[in-house]
Amino acid sequence: MTDKQYVGAIDQGTTSTRFVVFDTTGAMVASHQVEHRQIYPEPGFVEHDPMEIRANTAGIIAEALKKGLIEPDQIAAVGITNQRETTVVWNRHTGRPLYNAIVWQDTRTADMCTALKQEGHEPLFKEKTGLPAASYFSGPKIRWILDNVEGARAAAEKGDALFGNMDTWLIWWLTGGPGKGVHVTDVTNASRTMLMNLETLAWDSELLKILDIPEKMLPRIMASSEVYGHAAQNWGLAPGTPVSGDLGDQQAALFGQVCFEPGEAKNTYGTGCFLLSNTGQKIIHSNHGLLTTLGYKIGNEPPVYALEGSVAVAGSLVQWLRDNLNLIRTSPEVEDLAKTVADNGGVYFVPAFSGLFAPHWDSSARGLIIGMTHYINKGHIARAALESTAFQVNEIFSAMEKDSGIPFKSLKVDGGMAANDLLMQFQADLVRVPVIRSAVLESTVLGAAYAAGLAVGFWSKKEDLRRHWKENGQWQPEMAAALRDKMCAQWDKAIKRAAGWKEEG
Ligand SMILES: Nc1ncnc2c1ncn2[C@@H]1O[C@H](COP(=O)(O)OP(=O)(O)O)[C@@H](O)[C@H]1O
Numbered sequence: 001m002t003d004k005q006y007v008g009a010i011d012q013g014t015t016s017t018r019f020v021v022f023d024t025t026g027a028m029v030a031s032h033q034v035e036h037r038q039i040y041p042e043p044g045f046v047e048h049d050p051m052e053i054r055a056n057t058a059g060i061i062a063e064a065l066k067k068g069l070i071e072p073d074q075i076a077a078v079g080i081t082n083q084r085e086t087t088v089v090w091n092r093h094t095g096r097p098l099y100n101a102i103v104w105q106d107t108r109t110a111d112m113c114t115a116l117k118q119e120g121h122e123p124l125f126k127e128k129t130g131l132p133a134a135s136y137f138s139g140p141k142i143r144w145i146l147d148n149v150e151g152a153r154a155a156a157e158k159g160d161a162l163f164g165n166m167d168t169w170l171i172w173w174l175t176g177g178p179g180k181g182v183h184v185t186d187v188t189n190a191s192r193t194m195l196m197n198l199e200t201l202a203w204d205s206e207l208l209k210i211l212d213i214p215e216k217m218l219p220r221i222m223a224s225s226e227v228y229g230h231a232a233q234n235w236g237l238a239p240g241t242p243v244s245g246d247l248g249d250q251q252a253a254l255f256g257q258v259c260f261e262p263g264e265a266k267n268t269y270g271t272g273c274f275l276l277s278n279t280g281q282k283i284i285h286s287n288h289g290l291l292t293t294l295g296y297k298i299g300n301e302p303p304v305y306a307l308e309g310s311v312a313v314a315g316s317l318v319q320w321l322r323d324n325l326n327l328i329r330t331s332p333e334v335e336d337l338a339k340t341v342a343d344n345g346g347v348y349f350v351p352a353f354s355g356l357f358a359p360h361w362d363s364s365a366r367g368l369i370i371g372m373t374h375y376i377n378k379g380h381i382a383r384a385a386l387e388s389t390a391f392q393v394n395e396i397f398s399a400m401e402k403d404s405g406i407p408f409k410s411l412k413v414d415g416g417m418a419a420n421d422l423l424m425q426f427q428a429d430l431v432r433v434p435v436i437r438s439a440v441l442e443s444t445v446l447g448a449a450y451a452a453g454l455a456v457g458f459w460s461k462k463e464d465l466r467r468h469w470k471e472n473g474q475w476q477p478e479m480a481a482a483l484r485d486k487m488c489a490q491w492d493k494a495i496k497r498a499a500g501w502k503e504e505g
């Protein structure tokens, strides 16, 4: 037990990093968030500056505590959750990254993945890691850095270069950096690398050999809730604060939405959109294009697995309407713009900006807007953009039902884009079950706080966390079945036209 009043968690997301402080009831008491630069050096490349993210993280911790009038020594423990797959390789002596972070959305390794398929390796990756050979995952990104950044391979082979996703990078710095920082990750993040064996929860030497990645550079794989190390000076935290929760953001949302039983599922609408369903201690391999992934592992308890449907582009399409087309000034304005028209006017928008993820796994697909006529105005484009998220979710929802063999009775949702009521109604119309929105849209960061708090006795057992969950809004299916089916058929046609667009090379 602890006499401290709060737990804090860092959410290192694709577009921003936030620090949130929670009390014992799971209520948010303070938070602060800053965006970081999106770096697009060429089509298909997406990078972040790891040093910028590191500096932002220190800043937001101090600012959140200041805003909430919270003293650092009132924080019992800190958790972290992160955009998954995004890959950093850095020098262990200086802490300098060898290259920018290669973001999960980046498709530069598409040809490498095609080659893995052509060489017949994909079934082994699927069987051992639950993942197809796709540019989305960390393994190919590490290999790209080793092959393309001068000196990287030699440094990795000597043990001078370390790999990490954003959790590993930040925990290493948080616990002291060069010479002191712990080099760790958790099972959920490791399960997104194409390198971890789902059964042994260890790096798989056969897969490392195929991708030619030295094991020396990989972090130690730990549970999602255990003490990894303690905060160093200069992070705005009391030195010695336990760092004790680590989950990839989508698994953190599953945990934050208290989906602890097999069959419980959640869908998070953020930059991308991710539907995860708890499958308990069973490793279920999908026959419908879903991923098998780790759900969470609490201390010494057995691991919990999940099935996942991943959508690459959801809220980021709204940001694109804002930043690249200047159709709106803020993301929430997309709802008002979409409401200026009664329907999509026949327009379908397939946002395959990073290829298509589940259930298609087509790295060569590219975005399209189809069905254009003189009648179409910006309201229709906004509406089609919002609808594209719901259509993609509907595809993974159906795949999930087919794989599990059990129809869902409802869909629990969260994430920044779930604030959009028009989208929630259209989503309910497509999936034909009630859509139930959690009162805490930031379930991601709450899940990381829960994991950190459980490890230090701030909360004694996960079952106690259920009582904190509250609903904020429900949407019932209203659309006539014939119209819904017609729209889904149009969407299928649009998807087929986006497929296979980019030539190799
Ligand atoms: N009212 C809204 N309608 C549509 N999209 C929204 C709305 N509010 C936020 N978004 C989108 O949601 C995303 C932010 O959600 P968040 O959960 O913070 O994402 P992440 O954790 O991926 O950074 C952004 O892409 C933004 O464009």
Ligand SMILES: O=P(O)(O)OC[C@H](O)CO
Binding pocket: 012, 013, 014, 015, 082, 083, 084, 085, 104, 248, 249, 250, 270, 271, 272, 273
């Ligand atoms: O940053 P988010 O919340 O969109 O999440 C990104 C995912 O973790 C990518 O797999």
